[in-house]
Amino acid sequence: MENFFPVLVVINVIFFLYFVVVNGSYILLILLSYFQTKRSREKVDIYELSGLFGTNLYRSVSILAPAYNEEANIIESTRALLNLQFPDYEVIVINDGSTDSTLEKLIDSFELAEMDRHVPKSIDCKPIRRVYGSRKHPNLVVVDKENGRKADALNAGINVSRKELFCAVDSDSLLEADVLKKMLISFMEDDETIAVGGVVRVANGCTFRHGVVEKVETPKSFITRIQAVEYLRSFLFGRAGWDYFDCLLIISGAFGIFDREAVIRVGGYLHDTVGEDMELVVRMHRFYRENEIPYRIRFMPEPVCWTEVPDDWTTLSRQRNRWQRGLADTLMRHRVMLFRPRYGRLGFLAMPFFLFVELLSPIIELFGYIIFTVSLLLGAINFTFFMLYFIACVFLGVIMSVIAVLLEEMTMRRYDRMKDVLVLVIHAFLENFGYRQLHAWWRFKGLIDYMKGRKEWGDMARSGTLGNKA
Amino acid sequence: MIEFLNSNAELIIRSVVLFLFFLTILVLLMAFFSRWKLRRRERRRTRVTEILGERIIRYASGDIPIEDVQKHLQKQQDYTVMLEIVNQLDQVLGGPEKERLQELMEVESTRVYFENRFRSGEPVFQAKACLWLAKRKSIQRDKISELMEMSSAGDPILAYAASYALIRHGSREEKRAALRNVLLNHRISNMAVNDLLHQLTLLGEEYHRFEMETLTQFVADAEIPPGRTALLIHVLNEMEYFHSFEFLKEYYHNEGGKHDSPEVVEAIIYAMARFGYEEILPDLQELYVNSKHSEVREAAAWAMGFFMKEESIPFLKWLVNDPNYNVCYKAARALAGYPDIDMSRIRHPNISDGDWNNLTGEIRMTEMKGGI
Numbered sequence: 047m048e049n050f051f052p053v054l055v056v057i058n059v060i061f062f063l064y065f066v067v068v069n070g071s072y073i074l075l076i077l078l079s080y081f082q083t084k085r086s087r088e089k090v091d092i093y094e095l096s097g098l099f100g101t102n103l104y105r106s107v108s109i110l111a112p113a114y115n116e117e118a119n120i121i122e123s124t125r126a127l128l129n130l131q132f133p134d135y136e137v138i139v140i141n142d143g144s145t146d147s148t149l150e151k152l153i154d155s156f157e158l159a160e161m162d163r164h165v166p167k168s169i170d171c172k173p174i175r176r177v178y179g180s181r182k183h184p185n186l187v188v189v190d191k192e193n194g195r196k197a198d199a200l201n202a203g204i205n206v207s208r209k210e211l212f213c214a215v216d217s218d219s220l221l222e223a224d225v226l227k228k229m230l231i232s233f234m235e236d237d238e239t240i241a242v243g244g245v246v247r248v249a250n251g252c253t254f255r256h257g258v259v260e261k262v263e264t265p266k267s268f269i270t271r272i273q274a275v276e277y278l279r280s281f282l283f284g285r286a287g288w289d290y291f292d293c294l295l296i297i298s299g300a301f302g303i304f305d306r307e308a309v310i311r312v313g314g315y316l317h318d319t320v321g322e323d324m325e326l327v328v329r330m331h332r333f334y335r336e337n338e339i340p341y342r343i344r345f346m347p348e349p350v351c352w353t354e355v356p357d358d359w360t361t362l363s364r365q366r367n368r369w370q371r372g373l374a375d376t377l378m379r380h381r382v383m384l385f386r387p388r389y390g391r392l393g394f395l396a397m398p399f400f401l402f403v404e405l406l407s408p409i410i411e412l413f414g415y416i417i418f419t420v421s422l423l424l425g426a427i428n429f430t431f432f433m434l435y436f437i438a439c440v441f442l443g444v445i446m447s448v449i450a451v452l453l454e455e456m457t458m459r460r461y462d463r464m465k466d467v468l469v470l471v472i473h474a475f476l477e478n479f480g481y482r483q484l485h486a487w488w489r490f491k492g493l494i495d496y497m498k499g500r501k502e503w504g505d506m507a508r509s510g511t512l513g514n515k516a
Numbered sequence: 517m518i519e520f521l522n523s524n525a526e527l528i529i530r531s532v533v534l535f536l537f538f539l540t541i542l543v544l545l546m547a548f549f550s551r552w553k554l555r556r557r558e559r560r561r562t563r564v565t566e567i568l569g570e571r572i573i574r575y576a577s578g579d580i581p582i583e584d585v586q587k588h589l590q591k592q593q594d595y596t597v598m599l600e601i602v603n604q605l606d607q608v609l610g611g612p613e614k615e616r617l618q619e620l621m622e623v624e625s626t627r628v629y630f631e632n633r634f635r636s637g638e639p640v641f642q643a644k645a646c647l648w649l650a651k652r653k654s655i656q657r658d659k660i661s662e663l664m665e666m667s668s669a670g671d672p673i674l675a676y677a678a679s680y681a682l683i684r685h686g687s688r689e690e691k692r693a694a695l696r697n698v699l700l701n702h703r704i705s706n707m708a709v710n711d712l713l714h715q716l717t718l719l720g721e722e723y724h725r726f727e728m729e730t731l732t733q734f735v736a737d738a739e740i741p742p743g744r745t746a747l748l749i750h751v752l753n754e755m756e757y758f759h760s761f762e763f764l765k766e767y768y769h770n771e772g773g774k775h776d777s778p779e780v781v782e783a784i785i786y787a788m789a790r791f792g793y794e795e796i797l798p799d800l801q802e803l804y805v806n807s808k809h810s811e812v813r814e815a816a817a818w819a820m821g822f823f824m825k826e827e828s829i830p831f832l833k834w835l836v837n838d839p840n841y842n843v844c845y846k847a848a849r850a851l852a853g854y855p856d857i858d859m860s861r862i863r864h865p866n867i868s869d870g871d872w873n874n875l876t877g878e879i880r881m882t883e884m885k886g887g888i
Binding site: 085088089105161162163164165166168177179230233234235236237428430431434435437438441442444445448449451452464467471 | 526529530532533536537539540543544546547550551640672673703705706707708711841845871872873874875876877878880881
């Protein structure tokens with residue numbers, strides 16, 4: 047048996063090196079995020095914007111909110127969308143064949159009436175049954191269509207939309223009132239901007255009134271608190287860091303602004319993927335690079351969208367499984383971009399990172415646990431070494447999460463109480479014991495499911511957080 | 517290597533863990549320290565905003581002397597807050613109140629603060645100092661030459677802010693030169709240029725004659741890229757500078773009407789139609805209806821609908837079958853404007869009956885709402 051020890055040691059060394067590379071790259075992303083966030087904040091109040099709104103020469107926005115069985119939140123979230131501070135925008139809610147009372151609630155609350163609206167088939171989508179206009183809100187349009195999933199609903203919304211830009215949001219999300227104005231800065235900074243992503247934050251635990259966040263608090267349950275830390279990490283140093291390199295590969299499906307023509311040009315959202323948000327962004331990168339058209343895809347660390355996250359383990363596991371399948375699918379579809387000079391930093395930096403770090407990490411992590419346990423049981427490594435290694439992983443995880451919380455403090459500072467920050471720091475520590483391993487398992491299952499060809503979304507239960515009252 | 521790792525693995529990992537342990541403690545301490553610091557700064561900012569906001573409003577109304585504001589300007593942060601408040605008030609105040617605000621920009625301590633930023637060499641700080649200069653009543657001549665240099669800077673934010681200040685304080689020629697720099701700077705977006713043009717139009721010099729002349733001069737400037745030329749024509753049109761009509765008419769016949777850039781052709785068609793130049797009709801019907809650029813066909817359809825002449829009807833019916841939806845929509849809209857045309861009898865081989873009904877229904881509804 048001892049003949050296998052050198053092999054086990056080599057494998058452990060490989061894991062260790064992987065661990066160093068992954069965490070090294072995260073630390074680099076943290077540093078870059080800090081500078082990028084600081085730079086972005088300083089620029090934000092330079093442009094006056096007032097001049098723009100004096101004429102018809104600025105870009106207008108359609109907000110697309112697909113809704114499938116969203117009766118718990120739909121009224122509150124639509125009302126919030128109608129209260130944004132922006133002079134020229136329309137809200138298009140797309141009822142994607144809901145089987146609950148989503149449409150009826152919309153019709154009653156907003157006094158909808160059927161209207162004629164010719165919808166050009168710029169992008170393929172399932173048939174639209176009816177288009178409704180609101181007597182109360184002239185800028186609200188509700189589209190009732192056959193069920194075709196989120197990507198299809200967004201494509202229908204793009205076809206219905208008449209504005210230059212569209213903002214894709216989830217119906218269970220709430221935008222802060224000035225987000226459109228802030229996001230427009232990116233398009234104003236550079237004419238070549240074709241898409242901009244903003245920050246998505248966890249709404250669970252917060253109090254909302256009339257579609258406006260009134261009190262920001264950390265969520266109440268363990269599972270949602272862990273997700274609050276994850277979201278901070280993902281947005282504040284993941285995306286801001288990639289923005290530094292001009293290599294942003296994901297704009298969250300919950301909140302992003304796109305140039306409508308640019309999206310139509312690449313064919314809109316794909317129907318047969320579960321990661322349509324990432325896939326679209328990668329396809330846009332690919333198209334513009336291949337056709338040598340100058341473009342920019344940006345991330346703005348300030349504009350905030352609040353979203354309800356799953357508060358039960360089953361829904362969360364389904365969501366993470368789907369995200370992993372979506373990631374795998376996107377990377378497979380666009381594997382041609384890997385290590386090809388024509389795709390620049392995307393091909394040599396972002397795509398390999400997403401492949402080796404984001405996609406394969408659950409396999410390596412789970413395999414690592416097994417090998418480590420086997421090595422321990424066979425005596426190839428001793429218990430002290432095993433524990434020390436584990437502690438090192440925990441410390442690194444804590445450092446990164448704490449820095450994410452710190453970045454939140456330096457940028458948006460939405461958590462007012464010290465208690466909330468402490469709660470996040472404690473959960474950044476606790477997530478290493480059990481949740482992290484479980485998360486790796488869900489993602490690993492996601493990869494297996496992807497290989498089996500599973501493409502369904504799975505149900506998402508809504509608690510109606512965004513509809514709560516103070 | 518393996519031998520080394522075997523014998524020293526524990527030592528290595530112990531060192532890593534120890535390092536990470538101290539790093540974690542350090543990060544935690546820093547997190548709490550910075551939170552404490554940030555919160556202190558934030559609380560102070562809130563307090564300063566409240567106090568300065570109230571003082572500045574009272575000072576602008578003439579209730580209190582400038583010294584009452586000045587004594588609250590103690591730290592760097594206070595100046596930033598003051599500029600933010602002044603920027604907000606600047607948009608709503610006028611007359612003596614606005615003049616008092618400008619005097620506030622002249623206070624010695626404010627001047628020193630922003631002067632340092634102006635010289636910092638950091639584009640974002642310099643840009644903010646330029647905005648401060650823009651808010652002042654007047655600025656020294658030596659600043660103008662520096663601003664002029666900055667208006668051609670590679671950094672779009674700095675170029676934008678410097679031009680903004682020059683539009684407020686420069687001579688006519690300097691304003692023109694700054695705007696030209698901006699128009700030639702491809703890194704500045706059309707929306708930002710439009711913002712500056714709007715500032716120019718707010719000056720209202722000689723009933724907008726200066727602005728109009730400046731814009732027309734740029735339209736004729738061969739070095740200005742076509743995208744910008746189209747924007748300038750759109751601005752002349754949007755701002756309803758009817759005095760520019762003669763120039764635009766000449767430009768249309770000499771250059772604009774057959775420009776290589778469809779953006780310019782589209783812009784000039786809209787402007788000519790809005791200014792009521794019916795002589796454009798033969799070109800619309802013969803030339804632009806068959807343009808290979810959909811935006812030109814779309815503009816032609818709109819313009820024909822604007823003039824609503826009988827002879828345009830066959831051309832509009834032709835455009836209803838255009839493969840581009842926007843052209844088809846504009847043509848249908850134009851046809852719907854004719855009192856004698858029954859939209860249900862228009863042939864639409866490329867559009868299904870259901871889609872056609874939706875299209876005409878939508879047009880009817882938009883007209884009822886008074887949309888254009």
